[in-house]
Amino acid sequence: MKKFGLAVLGIIAAIVVLTNLGSLIGLAISATITFAGVHYYRKSDSTFLKLFWGFVLVMGLLTAVTNIPAFIGIVAMLGVYWVWRNWDGKKKETIITQSDDPFVNFERQWNEITK
Template sequence: MNKFWMSVIGIIAGIIAISNLGSIIGLALSGVIIYIGVHYYLKSVSTAAKIWWGFVAAVGALSAVSNVPAIIGVLAIGVLWYIYKNWNGEPVSAPAKNDPFTNFEKQWAKLNK
């Protein structure tokens, strides 16, 4: 993909991301409300507290459902990240995991040389 089309797609994705910024923030706040509700629901002992924190989590879930357009904004941000990485030809890859078994295999191969 040449730089002209990357810039056109980047501009479109940026407009979409900015226009959905409010719903992205709303979705993030809804996630925080759900997290708080579930966290305190699991820690509460009395039935009344469990009902209250379950209600808080349910309100957060309903709020998250109403912010579904934020998914389009998050996808647009992903497209912007992809274009940013590919602008100068950088490879787009997942971060390397620090797996002890993989590191052991690499070190064992070095020792056996």
């Protein structure tokens, strides 16, 4: 039953990601424009170029922030990733190394006993 729920959640999240693919690409483009604005703003020396690249930066930020479907797509991508990681249902074991600390040794011995 757990795998069925994970499969349903994964399928729904994948459909949401695919429907928001265009807005995700738009968010990537606006993030690239924002990055270029920051990069060239810091490199420019003249006031005119600083104003121009500051304007480019603000426009990139505004288009990125107003792209709400892309943020929904990012949350759906995180859901797909979570389903992918939890599909096996195995918990990762922590590796305990040898130590003089009695509590660490107790944890190691307890893990050996309970296996």
